Amino acid sequence: MRGPTPSLRWPRQRVHPTRMRAKPSLRCNCAGPAPLSSRMEQDFRFACSRCPRCRIAALPEAMSPITHLYLGFSMISGPLWRLVLRRRVKVGKESSVRLPERFGFYRRQRPEGVLIWFNALSVGECLALLPLIERVLEELPDAHVLLTSWNAASEVALTAARPPDRCIHVFQPVDTVQAVRRFLDQWRPDVAGFYGLDFWPRLMIETGRRGIPMMLVDSRMPDGSFRRRKRFAGPMRDILGLFDRLLLQDKASVPRFVALGADATKISVVGALKSAARPLPAPEKELAELRQQIGGRPVWLCAATHRSEHPAIAEAHAKVIEEIPEALLILAPRHVRDADEAEAHLRKRFAHVARRSREERIDRITQVYIADSIGEMGLWYRLAPVSFVGHSLAPGLEGKNPFEAIALGSCVLHGPETSFFAESYHGLGQAGGAIKVDSAGELASNAVLLQSSALRKPVLEGATKVVTDRRGVLDATWDAMRQAVPQTSVASPTFVGGL
Incomplete structure (x- = not known):
């Protein structure tokens, strides 16, 4: 039986039309697996509009050489990350108990239903996200939130801050292909929100490959950061092109993001989330x-x-x-x-x-x-x-x-x-x-x-x-995110293959 004809309608499929080349012979997963030769030729992705679980994943066509070089390095950098993290454990900057999480091994299982994922770097960013997380869980009583962070100190701070019961905190995986894919295979988020201006190319590209809606939350581009990032215009264009929405703190950042490759039609200025953060806790x-x-x-x-x-x-x-x-x-x-x-x-x-x-x-x-x-x-x-x-x-x-x-x-x-x-x-x-x-x-x-x-x-x-x-920044941020949140989970299946 012939499967449904794949649709490339925008924006549901989250395809970047300027960065893909459609091939007439391509079939979606609903019609069964494509021949091996066809799978080897895939250099783009799309989601069948009739089958939200269907994903054909591959790299955007026009990635910069630096991005390709980084992705190649991320395939062999696991041993280096192990050395770095062992040293961090010795000096007390890393939790030895939760070290496996850095490589994509988690004791907790994915909860049923919709899972919203937020990724933050530090203690302050995690705490700034808590009011938004509370708002998300209030609006979606059956959903869960996954909060990942890089800084090991965030575990202590979040314990003191007492996040909502349906908020799960784990550590962000290191930016290797193996750790990132294990992370995404286990948690299968329905929406991803990346806080600030800290970019992890492998993590973000793998997330985009699976058709997961991606948002840049509470970000800004000061003049100093803009001058530094202009030196890496190619990778910045590759990463910014993955986002479905960019929610910025101020108007001054808009032309800088556009100059680095962001789509101006996807940018909204909503204000700083930290201005709406709840007071820091104290024993x-x-x-x-x-x-x-x-x-x-x-x-x-x-x-x-x-x-x-x-x-x-x-x-x-x-x-x-x-x-x-x-x-x-x-x-x-x-x-x-x-x-x-x-x-x-x-x-x-x-x-x-x-x-x-x-x-x-x-x-x-x-x-x-x-x-x-x-x-x-x-x-x-x-x-x-x-x-x-x-x-x-x-x-x-x-x-x-x-x-x-x-x-x-x-x-x-x-x-x-x-x-x-x-x-x-x-x-x-x-x-x-x-x-x-x-x-x-x-x-x-x-x-x-x-x-x-x-x-x-x-x-x-x-x-x-x-x-x-x-105070309206929470409303504006949630309103922008709400459009991407599905009524039921359409979590992506395990990805196999590709750089």
């Missing part, structure tokens, strides 16, 4: 203990700092102590590995420096407390009424998320280098919800002034107004 017992140690001392926080900012921060705190001798600085470096260098800078000026990693207490003579821990920013923002959000004071930096501090009632100070969150900081500045500082002196003077609750009040009110105005 009540530890919070109460730290408050008892601090007592009534004035406190200010330098959060997510870069190593190049530490000398200026030390200078600023010295000026703060001149005005308020009992003031305490909590320093939370962006990378824990920078804590030793930060301590060396601080000890040149301050005799009493304590560190979280050494389990040292804050006493009445402690001048600086280095919070070199992971997943505890909820503690520090709650303790400090004033927060300098780092990665923004020294040249060449690009800023960090201000909304974590705002959500916990801490006034935001920031430097001039905020290109990663340019639109967010611009909106906060216009509303008086954040204060820009250009030097250690300005940082110190504002840290002193904002110890007054009366002076903090208008700043917090301006920041709260900005956050309230942006």
Whole structure:
């Protein structure tokens, strides 16, 4: 019996017409397997409109040489990844118990029904996705969400944040063909959402090959990133061409994505998801203990700092102590590995420096407390009424998320280098919800002034107004995703063959 005639209608099949060459003799899987010679010639993919489970997968026709080279490397890079991950386990950056997940081996099984997959890199990105995940599960009571992350610290942070019951967290596989295909074979997601601007070519290309709708969520393209990625225009065009929708944070990113190969008709500007993120968690017992140690001392926080900012921060705190001798600085470096260098800078000026990693207490003579821990920013923002959000004071930096501090009632100070969150900081500045500082002196003077609750009040009110105005970002993001979510699972079958 002859099977149904395959249809190449757009957009259901998610075919990229400019990057495929249809062959009249091709048959869909409904008609039975094609001859071996035909399968060997396949260099494109399509989905039969009458059979959503039918997939014929292969590479896009016009991939750049660099992309082909990377895909070839991903077929033999497994041993290298094993060496890298073993070293990470030794230094405590990887979980030995869950190491098999990096290679596509998972203890949990795929749940029945629709499965929405989100992929994020770090702790902050996972936490930013939680409100969207909650919204998805609220709208789809029978669906599940798979959340994958790269950073091992995200496991601890997500445990503390308590994601919904129908949200499954596993670690992202390494970008080898074997690990990626095992991952996709087991989980068979119905929709894939990739957060931010971190691209994994093998993972994304294999996802696209299976006809899984792909979305780029909460992404942006600062000028610095655009200049760097222009050097790899071919691979960027290949990857961006896979996405069915690109949901961006700001309008300034749109022409940059288009210049790198994205289809302008697929781009929507919905705002930053991080502005709608729920407050970071903090253990009540530890919070109460730290408050008892601090007592009534004035406190200010330098959060997510870069190593190049530490000398200026030390200078600023010295000026703060001149005005308020009992003031305490909590320093939370962006990378824990920078804590030793930060301590060396601080000890040149301050005799009493304590560190979280050494389990040292804050006493009445402690001048600086280095919070070199992971997943505890909820503690520090709650303790400090004033927060300098780092990665923004020294040249060449690009800023960090201000909304974590705002959500916990801490006034935001920031430097001039905020290109990663340019639109967010611009909106906060216009509303008086954040204060820009250009030097250690300005940082110190504002840290002193904002110890007054009366002076903090208008700043917090301006920041709260900005956050309230942006609550619609969840609605806009979900509305854009809803169109791609099937009523019932049409999970792709196991893929066999191809580069």
